[in-house]
Each structure stands twice: as structure tokens, then as C-alpha cells.
Amino acid sequence: MTGSLVIVGVGPGDAAYTTPAASLALAEATDLIGYGLYLDRVPQREGQTRHASGNRVEIDRARHALELAVQGRRVAVVSGGDAGVFAMAAAIFEAVDAGDPAWRALDIRVEPGVTAMLAVAAEVGAPLGGDFCAISLSDNLKSWATVERRLRAAAEADFVISLYNAKSLARPHQLGAALDILRDVKAGDTVVLFVRAAGTAEARVTVTTLAEADPSIADMRTLVMIGASTTRLIERDGARPWVYTPRSERTPE
Amino acid sequence: MTGSLVIVGVGPGDAAYTTPAASLALAEATDLIGYGLYLDRVPQREGQTRHASGNRVEIDRARHALELAVQGRRVAVVSGGDAGVFAMAAAIFEAVDAGDPAWRALDIRVEPGVTAMLAVAAEVGAPLGGDFCAISLSDNLKSWATVERRLRAAAEADFVISLYNAKSLARPHQLGAALDILRDVKAGDTVVLFVRAAGTAEARVTVTTLAEADPSIADMRTLVMIGASTTRLIERDGARPWVYTPRSERTPE
Incomplete structure (x- = not known):
């Protein structure tokens, strides 16, 4: 053979x-x-x-x-x-x-x-600078109860969270449900990113907060990333803010 | 400028x-x-x-x-x-x-x-087939209490866990302590991988279990990956087993 x-x-x-x-x-x-x-x-x-x-x-x-x-x-x-x-x-x-x-x-x-979350991170700065996890929201092959349990654990442990398969035609409602679970645990001002088609010329980035995150802006090509409590914006004149997670839990020097 | x-x-x-x-x-x-x-x-x-x-x-x-x-x-x-x-x-x-x-x-x-965990996964099969997380064991910039909390949460949520910075000359004991924390939560027969220099010609793979994992075999170039409860071996004649995590929580068809 x-x-x-x-x-x-x-x-x-x-x-x-x-x-x-x-x-x-x-x-x-x-x-x-x-x-x-x-x-x-x-x-x-x-x-x-x-x-x-x-x-x-x-x-x-x-x-x-x-x-x-x-x-x-x-x-x-x-x-x-x-x-x-x-x-x-x-x-x-x-x-x-x-x-x-x-x-x-x-x-x-x-x-x-x-993988997509690395391309997403590179588009916006360094949001994966701390410990992080990746969760698929698809419940075609695992139970939604497992997804919920992992979302809650990830939020409580303050991981940066990347949501893969955040949305599909067959599963329009999971992303909203996932964000609601995260809102139970994490602060409303937590940084949330919606990044469509990262690593392509058509990349589209939305920087928002957990309180304001609107699941309807995601589609099949969108990865949703939820920051840790330490994830921060660096504001710039005339440009999108950079987003990063400090390596430290302490305030930057 | x-x-x-x-x-x-x-x-x-x-x-x-x-x-x-x-x-x-x-x-x-x-x-x-x-x-x-x-x-x-x-x-x-x-x-x-x-x-x-x-x-x-x-x-x-x-x-x-x-x-x-x-x-x-x-x-x-x-x-x-x-x-x-x-x-x-x-x-x-x-x-x-x-x-x-x-x-x-x-x-x-x-x-x-x-990133290293993707190269490690490719060396052995598909251990990142399910939800997963990455944790740096370095406590140069975060407290060890945070590391412990994240290890415990990741184990309880049944993520595949990649340990970066598992060992350094200045931090010889963290990896053993981390494995002990995981042993509190996860089964002794959980698959554990030590992969040194993944993605190079000198790559060296050790497939073991959580009960038997020996932290002394890791060095600065070693990434340690701890499987989910579902992570499995595929035994082969005359070769290392392949390691993968099924996409499903159910038994493969």
C-alpha cells in the first residue's frame, strides 16, 4: 500500500x-x-x-x-x-x-x-496576550448544555474566549444565548470583537462591549472574541483602537 | 513619520x-x-x-x-x-x-x-478536535493562584489544555504542581502529551497518561498537552499511536 x-x-x-x-x-x-x-x-x-x-x-x-x-x-x-x-x-x-x-x-x-483566532488577533492587536480558550458554538455534535458549561467556566476563569462556528443558517440563536450566559458572569464593559473574514482583503472588524454586543451582526464567516477582564483598548486619532490583553494582571508599567 | x-x-x-x-x-x-x-x-x-x-x-x-x-x-x-x-x-x-x-x-x-500547540497537534493527530484552552505556566507576570484557578476551571469544563512555558530554569517546579492540580479533577487515564520541538526535524513525542506523567521529561522547548475526557489513542503496529479528540461527545459511529 x-x-x-x-x-x-x-x-x-x-x-x-x-x-x-x-x-x-x-x-x-x-x-x-x-x-x-x-x-x-x-x-x-x-x-x-x-x-x-x-x-x-x-x-x-x-x-x-x-x-x-x-x-x-x-x-x-x-x-x-x-x-x-x-x-x-x-x-x-x-x-x-x-x-x-x-x-x-x-x-x-x-x-x-x-487558525482563525490568530488571524483575528493579528487584525486588531494582541487580544490573545493572556490565557485563552476556543469554543465551537455548534451543537450538531455536542450538547448545548456542554457549551453552556464551558462558556461559564471560561468566563469565571477569565480566559479570553474565541467563539468558532458562532452562527450558521441552521443555528441562528446560539450566539445570542452564549452572550447572555457570558453577561451573567462578566462585566458589561468587557471588550468584544466581531471579526469577519480575518486574514483576507475583506476583513471587517467591530469593536464593542459585552453589554452592547449585537449577535445579529455576525454571520458564518465571523469569529467572535470576548476579552478577559484585563483586555484593553488603545485609542488612536482617525483609526480603530488597538485591542490587547496585557501579559500581566497588574497595571502596565 | x-x-x-x-x-x-x-x-x-x-x-x-x-x-x-x-x-x-x-x-x-x-x-x-x-x-x-x-x-x-x-x-x-x-x-x-x-x-x-x-x-x-x-x-x-x-x-x-x-x-x-x-x-x-x-x-x-x-x-x-x-x-x-x-x-x-x-x-x-x-x-x-x-x-x-x-x-x-x-x-x-x-x-x-x-503557534506551538497547532504544531504539536499536527505531530500526533488531532488532539485539539474539541474545545480547548492555552495556559502559560509562567508566574513572572501573573500570580500562581490565577494559574491554579484556570487549571481547575479548564479541567472541570473538560477542555483540552495546552501548557505553554511549562518549564524554565527559573521555574522548575510549576509543571509538577500543575499536573497535581489536574489529577485532583481529571481521571488518571487522561491522555497527556509531552512534545518537544514540534514542527522541527528534532521533534520528540511522548504519549502518556495523567497518572504516569513525569514532569522531569519536559524542558524549555516542551509543550505539554492534557486531553479532554474523550481524547483517544488509535493504536498502530510498529508506530506511535495517533491521538485525537472526537468532535462529538458521543461514541464515534
Whole structure:
């Protein structure tokens, strides 16, 4: 068996944020598999076969990739951001764990990438300067009670919180519910960021507070970040404020 | 004032993980500032001035960078991993917040990178497949009581936990203390990873359990990752097991 499978994170959007290792892995593949919008970001190469799919059939896509690899193909599964963060890598290993024992002999590797919250942070300053967490608001695969418990714990521990999958057409109400939970614990003047399409030319940043945060401004491409109690703004003339979280709990020198 | 300052994350080690955007920012700089080990990773270019420093003078380095930028230089501050995650970006904005108001008029931006936990995850499979957090064990700038509180909250909420700055010469005992706190809350068979130099040719992976985790195997280049209750191993013949966290709380199909 000479096939292989690499799960590739292409970063937040702009090709300048795709690592050379990821680009090489994509160039060497015979078969590319992924959600159509991510595949569209990969340069066309002669002789490569593309298998585009919708974004809600991850486990089927994972099995398809593994079957092609067993047939001897060099398969690249394409994810946005980092493949290991709320993306395809976990789905592939779930499929391996539950599937054909022959899949365990395959050459499977993961190419890391710049995940969305890092691109969001870079757009605005350094909001991840302290301890932080990332929570997916999707309850397709975990219970909403788990999401609520993690939101509350993260707020009480004063982590900076990044909300992935904050909104989708099928789940329009979770983000508002999540913000309400955070309002129970955190101060109303806590910094909140809505950042759409970070790491692309169309990036759009809204800096607001927890009291005023309006979930309706988020869409499927928006990451919502809630600051720690120490997260601060640096006001500037004629420009958006920079946002950062000091490394220290003490006042800056 | 035409100077600029860019804070660049060069990724976990190998140049193949430095984004093209980061490489371009480094190439365009007149002055490079950073911890010597990170500067050594940047290709030499004629006409560039390098300002190497030790790794414990971040706020001085930040002010130096800002002063050079005010003088009209194109300054790049070099960080390992992602500049916004326990690295130089927060120090720069702290210095701006507390410093010369003229610094607020500077062109300051951040180039994101692949942070260590993403490289660690890619080395072993997909351990960040669920909700996760990152905690620095350094108590140089925050109290150990805060670290303890966050460890306990993260364990109770069943996040995958990445420990940055797990060990240093000046802080040899924190990692053992942190593991003891986690043992109070989490099961002894919880998966624990010690990954040294992830994203380099010298990467070294130890897969163990919380009950058996030995803090003495960590050094300054080791990231320690503690799984969620659902984090699993996929055993293989003649190879390290893959490690992943299912997206679901339920048993894989």
C-alpha cells in the first residue's frame, strides 16, 4: 500500500497565510478533497482530481479520502485555517478509529495552519496576550448544555474566549444565548470583537462591549472574541483602537 | 513619520512553517529585533541591522523597537510561533499603551503564525478536535493562584489544555504542581502529551497518561498537552499511536 493522506490547513484566506509546507503538500497530491469554498483557494494543477463536497458531510468525506488513499492515491484533504481546530483532522481520525483496520497502516499526516483566532488577533492587536480558550458554538455534535458549561467556566476563569462556528443558517440563536450566559458572569464593559473574514482583503472588524454586543451582526464567516477582564483598548486619532490583553494582571508599567 | 513596526510570528521552527506574509515582512525590514534564537532563523539580508537580546527583557525590547520605528526605520520584531500567543505582540502594545503618545500614530501590525500547540497537534493527530484552552505556566507576570484557578476551571469544563512555558530554569517546579492540580479533577487515564520541538526535524513525542506523567521529561522547548475526557489513542503496529479528540461527545459511529 503506497497511498497517503495529508490533512492540510490552508490558513484564514489569503494565500500569503498558507505555509510553504501546506502548499507543497497540496502540489504533491493526486487527489484533493474538501468543501468547495476551500478547494477553490488551491491553485489548479494538471492531473489532479478534485472532489468537492458540501460542508456538512465531514465523516463521509473522511471515509472517501481514506478509501482513495488505500487505493494508492496521494490524497490531500483541504481545510480552512488549521485542520486540527474544528476542521477535518478530527473527522479523519474518527473514521480511522471506527473503520477498516487497514487504514491504520496508511501514511497519514497533518499540515498545521494559521487558525482563525490568530488571524483575528493579528487584525486588531494582541487580544490573545493572556490565557485563552476556543469554543465551537455548534451543537450538531455536542450538547448545548456542554457549551453552556464551558462558556461559564471560561468566563469565571477569565480566559479570553474565541467563539468558532458562532452562527450558521441552521443555528441562528446560539450566539445570542452564549452572550447572555457570558453577561451573567462578566462585566458589561468587557471588550468584544466581531471579526469577519480575518486574514483576507475583506476583513471587517467591530469593536464593542459585552453589554452592547449585537449577535445579529455576525454571520458564518465571523469569529467572535470576548476579552478577559484585563483586555484593553488603545485609542488612536482617525483609526480603530488597538485591542490587547496585557501579559500581566497588574497595571502596565 | 514614515517608520513602521511589524511583529512577526515565524512559526514553530522549520522554515516550511513560516508563512509567505511573515517572510515578506522580514525581508522588507531595515531592522530586526528579537531573542537571538529566533533571529537566527531569519535568512541574512544585506543592509539589515539585527538587534539580538536575551529572552527576559521583553518590555525593553518593545520600547527599543518603537523608538527605532519613530526614527523612521522599518522594524520587524521576531517571535517564535504566533507573535500574539505568549510572545512579543502583547509586550509591544503594553509599551504603546504606557508610552510616548507619538507611538500611537505609528504603522504597527502583526503577522500571525502557526503557534506551538497547532504544531504539536499536527505531530500526533488531532488532539485539539474539541474545545480547548492555552495556559502559560509562567508566574513572572501573573500570580500562581490565577494559574491554579484556570487549571481547575479548564479541567472541570473538560477542555483540552495546552501548557505553554511549562518549564524554565527559573521555574522548575510549576509543571509538577500543575499536573497535581489536574489529577485532583481529571481521571488518571487522561491522555497527556509531552512534545518537544514540534514542527522541527528534532521533534520528540511522548504519549502518556495523567497518572504516569513525569514532569522531569519536559524542558524549555516542551509543550505539554492534557486531553479532554474523550481524547483517544488509535493504536498502530510498529508506530506511535495517533491521538485525537472526537468532535462529538458521543461514541464515534
